[in-house]
Amino acid sequence: MNQLYSEIFENPFTIGIKEIPVVDYDVFYNNISGMLSDQANHCVAYYGVEVPGYLKLICCIVNDKTHSIRIFSTHLINEKRSVKSLTSACPQLHIFEREIHENFGVEFEGHPWLKPVRYPYNRKSLSALMDNYPFYEIESEELHEVGVGPVHAGVIEPGHFRFICNGEKVLHLEIQLGYQHRGIEKLFIHKKGSLQKCILSESIAGDTSVGHSLAHSQLIDSMGDLEISDSLQIERCIGLELERIAVHIGDTAALCGDIAYQLGQVVCEALRTEIINTTQFWCGNRFGKGLVRPGGSNFPMSDIIADKMLKMLDDAVTRFSEIAGRIYSMPSVLARFEDIGQVTRDQALKTGSVGMAARTCGIGRDLRGSHPFQYFKKLYFNPVINETGDVLARGMLRVKEISESGRIIRELLGFWKEKKKFEHPPVYNYLLKPESFSLSMAEGWRGEICHSAITDENGNIIHYKVKDPSFHNWMALALAVRNQEISDFPVCNKSFNLSYCGNDL
Amino acid sequence: MTGFILILISAFFFPGIILRAKSIASGRKGPGILQPFRDVVLLFRKGSIFSKTTGLIFQIAPVISLSAVICAVLVIPFANQKAIISFEGDFVFFSYMLALGKFFSIIAALDTGSSFEGMGASREAFFSMLIEPAFFILMATFSMLTGFTSFSDIFSNFFISGNHYVLIYSIIGFYLFIQIALIENSRLPVDDPKTHLELTMIHEVMILDNSGFDKALIHIGIWLKFAIYGSLMYNVIVPSGWNFFLQVSIFMAVQMLFAIIVGMLESFRARNKMNKNPKFILTVSSIAMIAFVIVLILTNRII
Numbered sequence: 001m002n003q004l005y006s007e008i009f010e011n012p013f014t015i016g017i018k019e020i021p022v023v024d025y026d027v028f029y030n031n032i033s034g035m036l037s038d039q040a041n042h043c044v045a046y047y048g049v050e051v052p053g054y055l056k057l058i059c060c061i062v063n064d065k066t067h068s069i070r071i072f073s074t075h076l077i078n079e080k081r082s083v084k085s086l087t088s089a090c091p092q093l094h095i096f097e098r099e100i101h102e103n104f105g106v107e108f109e110g111h112p113w114l115k116p117v118r119y120p121y122n123r124k125s126l127s128a129l130m131d132n133y134p135f136y137e138i139e140s141e142e143l144h145e146v147g148v149g150p151v152h153a154g155v156i157e158p159g160h161f162r163f164i165c166n167g168e169k170v171l172h173l174e175i176q177l178g179y180q181h182r183g184i185e186k187l188f189i190h191k192k193g194s195l196q197k198c199i200l201s202e203s204i205a206g207d208t209s210v211g212h213s214l215a216h217s218q219l220i221d222s223m224g225d226l227e228i229s230d231s232l233q234i235e236r237c238i239g240l241e242l243e244r245i246a247v248h249i250g251d252t253a254a255l256c257g258d259i260a261y262q263l264g265q266v267v268c269e270a271l272r273t274e275i276i277n278t279t280q281f282w283c284g285n286r287f288g289k290g291l292v293r294p295g296g297s298n299f300p301m302s303d304i305i306a307d308k309m310l311k312m313l314d315d316a317v318t319r320f321s322e323i324a325g326r327i328y329s330m331p332s333v334l335a336r337f338e339d340i341g342q343v344t345r346d347q348a349l350k351t352g353s354v355g356m357a358a359r360t361c362g363i364g365r366d367l368r369g370s371h372p373f374q375y376f377k378k379l380y381f382n383p384v385i386n387e388t389g390d391v392l393a394r395g396m397l398r399v400k401e402i403s404e405s406g407r408i409i410r411e412l413l414g415f416w417k418e419k420k421k422f423e424h425p426p427v428y429n430y431l432l433k434p435e436s437f438s439l440s441m442a443e444g445w446r447g448e449i450c451h452s453a454i455t456d457e458n459g460n461i462i463h464y465k466v467k468d469p470s471f472h473n474w475m476a477l478a479l480a481v482r483n484q485e486i487s488d489f490p491v492c493n494k495s496f497n498l499s500y501c502g503n504d505l
Numbered sequence: 506m507t508g509f510i511l512i513l514i515s516a517f518f519f520p521g522i523i524l525r526a527k528s529i530a531s532g533r534k535g536p537g538i539l540q541p542f543r544d545v546v547l548l549f550r551k552g553s554i555f556s557k558t559t560g561l562i563f564q565i566a567p568v569i570s571l572s573a574v575i576c577a578v579l580v581i582p583f584a585n586q587k588a589i590i591s592f593e594g595d596f597v598f599f600s601y602m603l604a605l606g607k608f609f610s611i612i613a614a615l616d617t618g619s620s621f622e623g624m625g626a627s628r629e630a631f632f633s634m635l636i637e638p639a640f641f642i643l644m645a646t647f648s649m650l651t652g653f654t655s656f657s658d659i660f661s662n663f664f665i666s667g668n669h670y671v672l673i674y675s676i677i678g679f680y681l682f683i684q685i686a687l688i689e690n691s692r693l694p695v696d697d698p699k700t701h702l703e704l705t706m707i708h709e710v711m712i713l714d715n716s717g718f719d720k721a722l723i724h725i726g727i728w729l730k731f732a733i734y735g736s737l738m739y740n741v742i743v744p745s746g747w748n749f750f751l752q753v754s755i756f757m758a759v760q761m762l763f764a765i766i767v768g769m770l771e772s773f774r775a776r777n778k779m780n781k782n783p784k785f786i787l788t789v790s791s792i793a794m795i796a797f798v799i800v801l802i803l804t805n806r807i808i
Contacts, residue, residue: 144620144623145620146620146621146624146704147620148703148704153701153702153703154701154702168624168779168780256775258700258702258705259775259776260693260697260699260700260771260775260776261774261775261776262527262530262531262771262772262773263530263531263772263773265531266531266532266533270532330774330775332694332774332775332776332777333775335775335777335778335781336775336776336777336778340778485778485779485780486624486704487704487705487778487779488705488778488779489704490702490704490705
């Protein structure tokens with residue numbers, strides 16, 4: 001029997017590109033729609049690679065329970081680029097198909113929403129412009145449209161939100177992104193320097209620089225067969241968790257700011273500073289830039305740093321749980337958060353939500369548990385879950401994750417003290433395995449980050465794909481504000497805190 | 506005349522004290538008390554920019570709004586001195602002068618054709634409509650209590666009406682004037698003057714298109730409104746017969762206390778959800794209604 005897909009139980013992994021079975025599109029269609037009908041499965045990457053003569057489609061589906069990663073592939077010959085859309089069977093693939101349509105002009109028959117995603121310079125249809133984005137329209141005397149952005153009043157990234165409202169009630173929200181498109185994926189191919197690639201990965205989304213650089217470094221480690229010592233793995237995990245704590249505290253501050261609760265805002269802002277200052281003490285950058293590098297590290301952990309970190313955690317995390325207790329027990333705050341921006345479990349599954357957006361709807365989707373990477377492989381980990389799916393759930397999840405991350409860092413530091421320390425400088429002159437496909441996933445604070453690359457016969461990267469968790473989750477935000485008041489949109493948006501540049505690449 | 510000048514003076518310190526109180530409550534030093542005043546001076550020196558979609562209404566609205574507020578100040582008495590203008594039923598004039606100012610800022614917001622400003626204008630009109638009964642019921646209570654219908658007469662006879670229950674009315678009046686002032690001036694919990702989120706704004710979103718000179722006028726209008734309500738509060742708690750200099754210092758103290766109360770209220774609570782606002786405002790009106798019923802009973806008009 002012919003193999004239908006490759007199944008792998010490792011994260012990150014590298015396999016030969018030729019080892020991935022290629023099937024006809026019909027078989028591919030049935031495979032994927034069958035696979036995604038299981039709620040534990042979701043798609044982490046689905047994209048096309050232009051090869052002379054045909055378009056290679058690669059789809060990776062991971063299972064939350066069995067820890068497997070399945071890779072599917074099919075070829076679309078240039079003459080026949082009109083195929084049946086998978087979106088009607090598995091709505092979570094809508095954005096991936098939109099992207100493939102935009103880049104390669106593949107017509108997905110039956111796709112309800114084949115609109116541009118991010119307007120790359122080499123898109124298939126150059127007549128598709130920011131200015132003529134086909135917004136969903138409604139003809140009515142009673143309803144009105146409100147457009148927000150792309151230039152916003154606060155210091156946030158550009159993105160256009162178009163609401164269709166009935167008075168104060170939102171009936172529909174459409175989010176148009178792409179203003180931040182920088183061609184990151186192309187740059188990964190054009191920039192030959194290894195260090196350049198690392199720095200590039202750090203700038204995919206400024207608030208997730210550790211997450212993205214970790215995903216990139218893992219990918220290089222795996223493709224270049226670099227050995228990573230236990231102590232280095234621990235350090236990387238600590239960096240990731242520190243970033244999680246810092247951003248979650250900052251988000252709590254921003255949530256308080258949006259509902260004009262000054263005390264919560266200023267206290268959380270001050271606490272966040274403590275965390276990122278510790279990161280700065282460690283690696284010289286408050287956002288952890290330069291911390292994670294392939295093969296080694298420029299900033300090995302030392303006893304001084306470890307002690308300072310423990311002291312800081314004892315102080316900041318305790319103080320945070322104190323203020324969080326106060327915030328989430330105050331009636332005027334709860335009135336603003338409870339039952340606002342609700343996403344149901346069903347919606348979260350259909351949109352393929354990941355990270356916090358999924359975990360607040362009762363879906364225990366966390367790569368640290370399901371597809372452990374780095375030292376998480378040896379760590380007992382249980383994802384934190386909330387059930388209600390509203391703004392309050394997302395706020396409370398942050399509180400829980402902060403204390404969980406605090407516990408993890410303390411535990412990791414305990415392990416680190418016992419491990420033998422090897423001080424490896426970063427490896428920049430690596431040789432990547434030729435003709436391989438590699439996939440690396442890491443659970444950033446926002447959710448799963450997925451980097452994948454394909455090399456040619458000389459070991460040069462010929463295709464690089466980045467997927468930020470926001471790519472899935474923007475749709476969840478659009479669904480969350482339906483039938484809500486328009487004045488609650490900002491706090492909904494803040495509770496998701498999705499990345500614009502991570503989506504736009 | 507003294508009242509007019511005192512209101513003008515206290516208005517200039519008002520926003521600075523609120524800001525300072527908020528800063529100190531959040532553990533920061535905060536800007537100087539005169540900072541908002543300096544900002545306005547800066548705005549006065551700048552030119553205004555008008556959007557092409559706006560017309561004459563938008564350009565004259567800030568001036569009309571401010572002059573309406575100044576007209577309203579004229580009927581406010583101080584101590585036992587009569588107000589500059591005083592006639593029977595002048596509190597109706599007062600309320601509708603403020604409403605006229607508001608009306609012009611609302612149509613100016615609509616004039617810009619922006620979807621945000623339209624939303625803000627609709628919210629402002631709605632909430633102002635709900636708060637109006639509270640003010641009139643309260644003033645009716647006071648008229649019933651004293652038997653007069655002008656601010657000057659009401660307040661000069663407030664404490665000498667011989668009614669022992671007058672203390673209850675000064676407390677209720679003080680409380681209601683704070684609430685009305687907060688709502689009229691778009692402060693927490695109904696509106697958040699500090700927010701940058703257009704979709705949640707009420708008053709701030711209406712003045713998004715105003716700049717320079719016009720914006721300065723709008724700011725001054727808001728300060729004056731604060732000081733007006735501060736002086737109404739002062740009038741209901743301090744008997745008019747006291748020594749003049751004592752009166753002046755108590756007036757300033759009351760204004761300062763009011764500003765600090767506003768700052769503190771804003772520091773330690775979150776803002777209302779938009780659809781809770783009508784309920785909140787109606788509560789204020791119902792408290793006024795209770796006061797009204799009590800005065801009817803006390804003056805033996807019913808039962």
